[in-house]
Amino acid sequence: MLGTPRTLPLDLLHQLFTPLCDDICCGLFVVEILRDGSGNPRGFVGRVANQLFCELLSVSADDILEKELPESLSQTLALPVLLRELPLSGATRIHRVLPLGPGRTCTLQAHLPCPELLTIAIQNGQPDRTMVSSQAEVILASLGEPCTIIDRNFTVIYENEAAKELWGSNCGKNCYTIYHGLQSRCESCHAAEVFADGKIHKNEKLIRIKGSEHHLEITSAPLKAATGTVTAVVNIIHDVTIRKMTERSKEHLIRELQACLAKTKRLNGLLSICSYCKKIKDDNGVWQQLESYLRSHAEVEFSHGICRECGEKHHPQVFTRKK
DSSP states (O other), X not given: OOOOTTTSOHHHHHHHHHHHHTTSXXXXXXXXXXXXXXXXXXXXXXXXXXXXXXXXXXXXXXXXXXXXXXXXXXXXXXHHHHHHHHHHHOOSEEEEEEEOSTXXXXXXXXXXXXXXXXXXXXXXXXXXXXXXXXXXXXXXXXXXXXXXXXXXXXXXXXXXXXXXXXXXXXXXXXXXXXXXXXXXXXXXXXXXXXXXXXXXXXXXXXEEETTEEEEEEEEEEEEEOTTXXXXXXXXEEEEOHHHHHHXXXXXXXXXXXXXXXXXXXXXXXXXXXXXXXOOXXXXXXXXXXXXXXXXXXXXXXXXXXXXXXXXXXXXXXXXXXXX
């Protein structure tokens, strides 16, 4: 099949693997084995790695390609152990479980095509769940907004600290039970819509949290595998309760003002008023006292008094003109 690097130039190795790397639905890593004069392994050099491998191992391609691998990564992948087991077992491939931290396990397949090359393929040990790399966790945590990831069974498989503060720790539980107290999926499930069409959806929901109602604005985005299949949904939640309360207060105030305006009667147009008695002729041609007309058209009431001029004219004994 493949010869050693002495018969297979490393440039050709890149030409063979690189076009396939990101189309393979697993983490792929090709390692050159450095041997001493006795043929014993003395180190490893990374030659080819795809993006999925870097994400699963939380490493940068610049740190592992074309340079000798750090001891920590060699031990994580158990490279010395694999090199001992492959010849002893007589198998061309070895399968094993690779632990990558609490709750994170992958399956590792190692192949020794020649004495100088070791190929490693890594797959998520729980294909129905989405692995979140450490870089992604840093990004999700820095949002400052609650964020959860829901799998196709509508089970919470990730939640950042903001989400835990709001609802508590709920990994492994169904979202419809946690947030809505239901035993089955919601009828208007936004996550189901994302799984169905693979698009981003936004909606608002009213949820009771710790005894009080909260208006939540939820943005749901798909997480896709290399094949394009939506494997999970990322939900980013924004609490808009204060905004909703402000909007309601404004709407209530507007309705009150509109009601007051509807009750307020205005005087406009040309009024016909008698030159002598000051009666006003209404739209029906009836002459009304000024007070009566204003009461019916402006909703005002009158209190009566006497101005000084009229008082001196009609009641001189009471009003005396000031000198």
